[in-house]
Amino acid sequence: MKRISAILALAVSVVLLTACGRLGSSGVGTTSSTKTKTSIQTTGQTSDDEYQGVIQNGRYKTSKARGLTKDQNTNGANLKSFENGLQTISQKQFATDDYIFQEGQYLKKATAQNWLDRKSKSNASGLNPEDNGQTDADKRNPDYLQAIEEQDYMTQDGNNLKLGGMTIGLAMNQVDYYQKEEYGATYETKISHDKMVSEGKSMANKVVSRMRKTEGVGNVPIVIALYEQATNDSLVGGTFFAYGISKDGGKTINEWHDVNEANYVLPVVGSAKSGNSSDADSFTNFKNNVQSFFPNLSGVTAQTHYKDGNLSGMNITINTQFYSETEIKSFTQYLVTAANKYLPSEAAIEITVQSTDGTQAFVARKAGEKSFYSHVFGSY
Structure with missing residues (x-):
């Protein structure tokens, strides 16, 4: 629902990149070393309820693993509402006045893909369950996790930026679409809401534990937001149903909060x-x-x-x-x-x-x- 903000942001970004308008308005400057010089700037804000973004060496700093998703769900509205809603969840923990938004940099593409895939002998880190060999809708192990997204929230440290916290969204399936054979008909395994919630919260603790072991993450707050994917035939995207916070370097979620949204x-x-x-x-x-x-x-x-x-x-x-x-x-x-x-x-x-x-x-x-x-x- 923030299309007008997006239009204004685009216009402002063009001015910023061509005339340097409000670039660096947060005071972020240049980081020097014996080998390289890295210029860090910010986009500025179009409104108080929007985050500034990070520009590094004159270019917007893009995500390491944006848009990764399992292949079965074809509702294009899901990704848009997933990403937009994730920032709204983040604002509950990371105020726009205190934090600068940066696209996810700590969860690498290959790592995210492994997490999205099924657990197997060749992929011990898979968050989706092992394939039990069944093809009947009520007997097979469905894919519960459809997509994963990282967003970083930076704070100013002198002329530099440092990680102040992160939000990771887990998009969960209410219906898992699958094929019994390649290029064959598409079948459905329906997942109850209670099962989706329990699987999501279990995965959330695993993700927090793994991110704590990732270099550079440290003890910053980690927010895990759980999103329910809309079905393929839905005319709207899905909604978030819960988020949890891991504080003080904890390896699990300290507290869960329900989210009441509907489209x-x-x-x-x-x-x-x-x-x-x-x-x-x-x-x-x-x-x-x-x-x-x-x-x-x-x-x-x-x-x-x-x-x-x-x-x-x-x-x-x-x-x-x-x-x-x-x-x-x-x-x-x-x-x-x-x-x-x-x-x-x-x-x-x-x-x-x-x-x-x-x-x-x-x-x-x-x-x-x-x-x-x-x-x-x-x-x-």
């Missing part, structure tokens, strides 16, 4: 749930009004995100066949009016207008704000 799609299809009927009615009124004002729309849909039972964000997509620049401008103006009138007043709202030619307009409002920001792409 829904509007309009409701079939027997699917809507989250909150009042929010669903607000969207329906908005949708009907917009479609009556501009009839040649291909569809108006929304994804909603709830935290602790309250709507925290609504992401609306409008597919249109407009080609006239004036039509797009008029439509965007009307969207702002309709959004103010019909949509929930407290939640973050994003509205994307798109066609086969790409994104045509964008309307957004942050949580708690009254005014919408709008932009028509390609206009001057």
Whole structure:
């Protein structure tokens, strides 16, 4: 739900990299040695609730193992909500004012891949269970762990940065998709929520113990966040359901916290749930009004995100066949009016207008704000 922040961040990053704008605003400078000079800078912040990122030697410091996942799950929305939600979990432990975000550097790609694979004679570190040779859905050992992601949180140490803590996300399957033979039909093993939780917490302690042995990690706080993968046929990504913290160099999780999140799609299809009927009615009124004002729309849909039972964000997509620049401008103006009138007043709202030619307009409002920001792409 932070697309507007992403757009602003991209714009700021371009300015930073070309004109050095707010680079190094945290005071981070150059680290020297007898062999090399390493220049460390930060991206600056676009808002107080976002982390600064790390730029090393003029380049953004990328992850060592980003995006690794098992092959079976094909819901592309999972990875996006997994990564975005992981930073939200991190903010509970690592304040944006005190820490600088760095893509994971301690969990190497080969190591992460071994952890994601099944345990076997050739891979003793596999977190997923050994293959028991069974192919029946209820008899086989499923893959519980689908993806793993590391995020590092740095603190300033003079002119340098040092690791202040890390968050590791474990994406757990509620359904394990598998094939009995290569290129054959796809089958499903369903995993109960209780089993998913117990396996996730067991894996979390193993991950903490292993990370403590990793050079450079030391005794920093380690947060392990557990995420439930959405199924392949879901129109939305999954959600986090728990996170635990290992403090003071501990090799296990000291405390666990439940996370109450849910995602829904509007309009409701079939027997699917809507989250909150009042929010669903607000969207329906908005949708009907917009479609009556501009009839040649291909569809108006929304994804909603709830935290602790309250709507925290609504992401609306409008597919249109407009080609006239004036039509797009008029439509965007009307969207702002309709959004103010019909949509929930407290939640973050994003509205994307798109066609086969790409994104045509964008309307957004942050949580708690009254005014919408709008932009028509390609206009001057």
